[in-house]
Amino acid sequence: MSQLDDLYRRVIMDHYKTPRNRGELDNESVTVNLNNPTCGDRISLQLQLEDGIVRNAKFTGEGCSISMSSASMMTEAVMGKTAEEALQMADNFSALMKGEPATFGDYEDVEALSGVNKFPARIKCATLAWNALRKGVEHGKGKHEGIEE
Amino acid sequence: MDPIALKSEFPILHQEINGHPLVYLDNAATTQKPRSVIEAIKRYYEWDNANVHRGVHTLGSRATDAYEGAREKVARFLNAPASRQIIFTRGTTTALNIVASGYARQTLREGDEIVITAMEHHSNLIPWQQAAKATGATLKYIPLQPDGTITLEDVEATVTAKTKIVAIAYASNVLGTINPIAKIAEIAHRKGAIIVVDGAQSTPHMKVDVQALDVDFYTLSGHKMCGPTGIGALYGKEQLLENMEPIEFGGEMIDFVELYDSTWKELPWKFEGGTPMIAGAVGLGAAIDFLEQIGLDNIHEHEIKLTQYAIERLSAIEGLTIYGPRKERVGLVTFNLGDVHPHDVATVLDTEGIAVRAGHHCAQPLMRWLKVSATARASFYLYNTEHDVDRLAESLVKTKEFFGYEPIR
Numbered sequence: 001m002s003q004l005d006d007l008y009r010r011v012i013m014d015h016y017k018t019p020r021n022r023g024e025l026d027n028e029s030v031t032v033n034l035n036n037p038t039c040g041d042r043i044s045l046q047l048q049l050e051d052g053i054v055r056n057a058k059f060t061g062e063g064c065s066i067s068m069s070s071a072s073m074m075t076e077a078v079m080g081k082t083a084e085e086a087l088q089m090a091d092n093f094s095a096l097m098k099g100e101p102a103t104f105g106d107y108e109d110v111e112a113l114s115g116v117n118k119f120p121a122r123i124k125c126a127t128l129a130w131n132a133l134r135k136g137v138e139h140g141k142g143k144h145e146g147i148e149e
Numbered sequence: 150m151d152p153i154a155l156k157s158e159f160p161i162l163h164q165e166i167n168g169h170p171l172v173y174l175d176n177a178a179t180t181q182k183p184r185s186v187i188e189a190i191k192r193y194y195e196w197d198n199a200n201v202h203r204g205v206h207t208l209g210s211r212a213t214d215a216y217e218g219a220r221e222k223v224a225r226f227l228n229a230p231a232s233r234q235i236i237f238t239r240g241t242t243t244a245l246n247i248v249a250s251g252y253a254r255q256t257l258r259e260g261d262e263i264v265i266t267a268m269e270h271h272s273n274l275i276p277w278q279q280a281a282k283a284t285g286a287t288l289k290y291i292p293l294q295p296d297g298t299i300t301l302e303d304v305e306a307t308v309t310a311k312t313k314i315v316a317i318a319y320a321s322n323v324l325g326t327i328n329p330i331a332k333i334a335e336i337a338h339r340k341g342a343i344i345v346v347d348g349a350q351s352t353p354h355m356k357v358d359v360q361a362l363d364v365d366f367y368t369l370s371g372h373k374m375c376g377p378t379g380i381g382a383l384y385g386k387e388q389l390l391e392n393m394e395p396i397e398f399g400g401e402m403i404d405f406v407e408l409y410d411s412t413w414k415e416l417p418w419k420f421e422g423g424t425p426m427i428a429g430a431v432g433l434g435a436a437i438d439f440l441e442q443i444g445l446d447n448i449h450e451h452e453i454k455l456t457q458y459a460i461e462r463l464s465a466i467e468g469l470t471i472y473g474p475r476k477e478r479v480g481l482v483t484f485n486l487g488d489v490h491p492h493d494v495a496t497v498l499d500t501e502g503i504a505v506r507a508g509h510h511c512a513q514p515l516m517r518w519l520k521v522s523a524t525a526r527a528s529f530y531l532y533n534t535e536h537d538v539d540r541l542a543e544s545l546v547k548t549k550e551f552f553g554y555e556p557i558r
Binding site: 003063119125 | 167490491492493496497500509516522523552
């Protein structure tokens, strides 16, 4: 099961079983509800954006270990980053899913998801939270209105 | 019947997936195709291909004979009174939509009722939601029992004098429940409603007699019964089909065309606008030959035994939950493995060469009723064996162990 060990590394299972920043904000500036209609995974991401900086990020949702651990990691990765940096991270995550090397500032946990690249059916699980981030940050800048499921 | 010998008829099943012999347990999604079906389609394209119903030339006649011959096979297979009551469609979804767009929208009035159940596949749910919205009719649900069955008392209570259509699956694609269609048809008719049956999950697995069931419309998908994708059928009682207006207009379905008006061909062709899925129909005909040679009763008996065995083996795994009734069911087992998400289960099984489905199975209201967001499903067919079930059970134990501890790296 070494292929599986690559997919489900310890750091991923840790984020799945003990998710970081799970919950709701009471001072959010944007909420993004995204679901994946083909598999039923869903995420609700709340961001507090202030002076172009992601001050806080929390999520709730349902899904597999990959989608939920990815959401947990994403919130940790973008906390305190500028909107531009957050969008750049979303781009970096897309690159990671294509099998390209990518970094996420000084936050290394996300790189554990690189193994998902070998499981094409699971890539959409991993990208759900990052797509929510992208929409949230863009919405926060006023590009998108009323983003819903 | 001998599933091991039958398996040798299916070329795709003899391969390794991720280093393990393939165990294909996603038959409720689509079944694999025997050599005879693949050959029939190949032969059609290599020898008989032409457009149907118009060529004066020899190939045109051969193609028409092949296409109409397939229709006769479907009619015989379902014990329909006449082949003109069989309309070829893209599949069950299209067949149900023809009834919902044709019959339902043309006959329903405000205050009428459509009755379905909470176990329906989206394809037997959304067409009725839309027909209800378009006509002002009310959509009502027959409630489910805790084991995922419905009672005839609830059918009696839900179907009223206002009910015009009862639409229900013969077999559930998630729970495996087999619904008592003949009895439900009797209740529907007594109250003045017609009954529309989603036969996608029943037709491949058990003998179906549309006259004995006394159903008004019956639908099937070819690809779930060893046939190709893109072909299915709608059976309807003759008078109902006669009274229905066509849904699609164009070539093939017309009688006379004038500048401002046209008339339609007779049944079944008035519902088959455009060049049909000729090769698909030929493939479906070959699939029916294949299934009849084995015998639908034999297939059903084999699947009942295999499902019982699967329920026994899977129930023995601590923390595993099986959904649906324990008897009167078709050959599938829907389950969850503790708090391991079904996607993770399916991924681990795939690395062991085992194909199962994970997700909401196109039945989101049913998932909510089960109070889960998704489930895993193993579904069987004539080529599956107890050995396949053993491989599934062993891999599920491994999956549990895998997620029970954290791999050390």
